[in-house]
Amino acid sequence: MKKRLPLTVIGGFLGAGKTTLLNRWLREANGLRMAVLVNDFGALNIDAELIAATHGDTTALTNGCVCCQIGDDLGRALVEVIDAKTPFDAVVIEASGVSDPWRIAQIGMAAPELSLEGVIVLVDASAVAQQAKDPLLADTLVRQLKSADLVVVNKADLATADALAGALAWVEATAPGTPCIETTESAVPLALLSGVPHADAAPHVCGPGCHDHHGHHGHAAPDHGALFETWSAQPDAVIPAATLRAWLREVPPGVLRLKGLLRTGESDWSEVQFAGRHGSLRKASAPAGDARAGVVAIGLRGRLPDAALKDFFVP
Template identity: 90%
Template sequence: MKKRLPLTVIGGFLGAGKTTLLNRWLREANGLRMAVLVNDFGALNIDADLIAATHGDTTALTNGCVCCQIGDDLGRALVAVIEATTPFDAVVIEASGVSDPWRIAQIGMAAPELSLEGVVVLVDASAVAQQAKDPLLADTLARQVKSADLVVVNKADLATADALAGAWAWVEATAPGTPCMETTESAVPLELLSGVTQADAAAHVCGPGCHAHHGQHGHGAPDHGALFQTWNAQPDAVIPAEALRAWLRDVPPGVLRLKGLLRTGESDWSQVQFAGRHGSLRKALPPVGDGRAGVVAIGLRGQLPEGALKAFFAR
């Protein structure tokens, strides 16, 4: 059973912080081999010390990641990633500033080798409420946010109190119920929508390498431990697939990301995934090693419904 390649789509209007987010994820890859597909190769401005080699529209990085310019054919770029000699762990596509990220996500969903992890859409906290009043921009901005599994209200440090309140009001009115988070400098942890393993996710969110940064100016890594909360369990009980599917249709508010490998029958195992608003359950091979099931959930600190998670998974 070949593992499907996790796909994340990054969207948002011009200047919202997509390139900053991609650069941050590339720096924080921490052993995860990512393929990043972009429209404008030059705009990425990858840190020089990360670049190993450049060939045409592809740059190979020292950490095993690659960046490729999409050109005229996203499908062809995706095939090249899927068929790479050394397999990737995840693929990230940056949608152009005026495009609908959901259309790109649908292209990815059409490939059986890919698994859509989610659509992350950034908005500029200092400008989005004003931009949304422009009749030429309103429809594009609304379509982008409505397609999101996670909305990132970015550049909060550059916004006045009124602009920030306006940004939140617009997002909540345009995409009610969609998970949202507020950031500066695109400080979104890779674990939220990237395809890292459940063990990696638990280690990365609050583990080594986190440096205080939340709410401060500077260039350090974000303090994910201060922003986010993680919960994990190793359920011994069999959780029937139908019960899992029913739970995924009504995930408790506050869960931004959940993934795990669970026993769904005496000899049946399934991979469970939830990101933003979408959940899935797929048959899987049993875990290696001790054979234990495992699940990890991530949410904003103080908003993760640990009681509800324990009641279902740790019963």
């Protein structure tokens, strides 16, 4: 069974921090082969030491990632990524600052080789409340926000207390219930919505503090430890697919991202994914060798529902 390529779409108005986020993820790839598709190739300004070669609208990076300019044909660009001689682990599309990221996500969803992991939308904490009052901008901002699985209120350090409060109030009023985090310099960990393969997830998200396989904590990355935390476990029990699907419809508040490989029958295995507001369960191959089932959840520090996660996965 060929694994579908995880797709993440990044949206947000001009100046919200999308390019900063992409550069951060490229620097933190840690062996993950990402294909990043952008509208404005020059705006990425990739660190020189990461660039291995440039050919037309494509730049190959030393860490195995590539950046491609979409041009006028996103579908063609996606086909090239899907058919790449050396397979990618994830694809990330940056929507232009005035476009609707959900329309881009729908194009990606049309390809059976891709699996939509989520739409992350950034807003500028210091400007969005004022921008939303502009009748020429309001519709664009609202459409972007309503497509989000996760809203990142970025540049919180540059906003006054009133501006930050206004930004958060506008986000909640426009997209009530959508997970929302505050951050500076687009400090969102790659593991949060990148579709990192499960086999690689634990080393990336679980730090030295991990000591117990049945519900333990770690940091999403050294520089994100103050904001995010993880919970992980290796469940021994069979969790029926129907039970998992029901749980995914009512994921406890505080879980921003969850992924895992779980036994759902005597000889059946499933890959479970949850990002922001949406979860999925797909049949999967049994882990190789003596590898066990595993699940990792990520959330804001102090808000991850450890007890609820433990009660369900390792009662």
